[in-house]
Amino acid sequence: TARMDRILDIDPANRLVRCEPGVVTKRLNDAVAEHGLSYPPDPASWEHCTIGGNIATGAGGICCVKYGVTADYVRGLDLVLADGRRMRTGRDTVKGVAGYDLTRLLVGSEGTLAVIVGATLGLCPVRPPALAMLAQFPTLTAAGDAVASITAAGHVPSALELLDRATSQAVADHGHPMMTPGAAATLIIESDTAEPARDLASMALLCKEAGARNVVTASGAEESRQVIEARRLVTPALGAFAATRPPRPSARGTNHAGGARRIPLR
Ligand SMILES: Cc1cc2nc3c(=O)[nH]c(=O)nc-3n(C[C@H](O)[C@H](O)[C@H](O)COP(=O)(O)OP(=O)(O)OC[C@H]3O[C@@H](n4cnc5c(N)ncnc54)[C@H](O)[C@@H]3O)c2cc1C
Structure with missing residues (x-):
């Protein structure tokens, strides 16, 4: 999915971004920073790795001790199952407590359950200087x-x-x-x-x-x-x-x- 690399929508009001899985993690962060927002998970390879890879591996990052890991920011996923059917999991809201959390199940599944073709990610205000x-x-x-x-x-x-x-x-x-x-x-x-x-x-x-x-x-x-x-x-x-x-x-x-x-x- 490396060539599915479009950032589809940045929603500052709801602090959300929708993107395709091939977006490089740092590029996503640079794009949302223009709206005063940040996507905190920062795996060591963030200049090269992709959002799809981060989600599939459940990657953490250097700042996870304070800001959490990829799983904490994935609100929803667009998926293609092994038989070709498409499926959407998750939500656009901060709160999402009802029912089975299929999104969380998919994070870290390393491609064994589905191919991720889109993601809705939560964002934070831009981080203060460190x-x-x-x-x-x-x-x-x-x-x-x-x-x-x-x-x-x-x-x-x-x-x-x-x-x-x-x-x-x-x-x-x-x-x-x-x-x-x-x-x-x-x-x-x-x-x-x-x-x-x-x-x-x-x-x-x-x-x-x-x-x-x-x-x-x-x-x-x-x-x-x-x-x-x-x-x-x-x-x-x-x-x-x-x-x-x-x-x-x-x-x-x-x-x-x-x-x-x-x-x-x-
Ligand atoms: C289990 C695991 C945990 C890691 N945790 C950390 C960490 O905490 N901190 C850190 O700095 N680094 C971590 N890494 C290393 C690095 O951050 C990840 O390898 C990186 O995030 C993967 O991104 P990538 O684009 O390089 O993916 P790739 O190396 O291309 O793929 C990694 C895996 O994800 C699958 N995958 C990729 N895209 C999709 C997709 N669209 N749909 C479904 N599956 C897909 C691949 O099949 C493969 O199994 C971890 C690596 C692994 C394997």
Whole structure:
């Protein structure tokens, strides 16, 4: 469905967009931004992956810890079933509580139930400007302690990503300028609250108290983009790592939201 790439309707009043499955995720976001809206799910590959692929895999994204995952934004789907029949699921409204939730069943079904040929997606007001930081730790447990402290302190970061030792090393080896070699774990943190600089300073302190050694806090948009780039580099960096250093690393990149109490691994 890659060539079904039309954005059919942007409805600012109802904060909805209707599109075909081949629309690239970033392109959708750029289009709705012109109306003061955003589509929060941002898988690491958002510059290349499609809405259909995001829905079929139930993909998350870097900001899922605050804004949720693709499933939280899919209101309705246009489908073609295996026998060629067309079907529409879902709704255009925010509330939709009656009956079976076939839309939710389809999200993450990886093409096994139907081909998605159209989607109605919920939107949010455009996100406030964000600032980002990264912190590198001598142990995975220390990074977990930092995550637990951050959530216990009431912070709601818009990204909170943990890279393990192999992934941190691969991204450092890939030439990311803020990543130092030899770290056991890296946290990539973004804040888009009303006072992101103040909140990041507080989270940086919590990271240091948990044992972080290399803490880089961005002071502006370009530095923040570089910090987030460390997360987006995970897939290419692990690919390069695997190609040069067999046996293949066991590290995988994914987004988790929640379960912070289990991260310290104690
Ligand atoms: C299970 C899973 C979970 C993932 N979660 C995350 C995540 O949380 N965060 C993150 O950054 N990345 C995640 N990824 C990686 C990446 O985000 C997804 O692979 C990406 O969203 C897929 O989009 P794509 O356009 O590249 O799809 P493709 O790679 O082209 O297709 C992916 C799958 O979706 C099916 N598919 C594609 N289009 C349609 C359609 N129109 N109708 C029906 N099925 C279709 C394909 O058959 C295939 O099974 C995940 C990948 C998988 C497999």
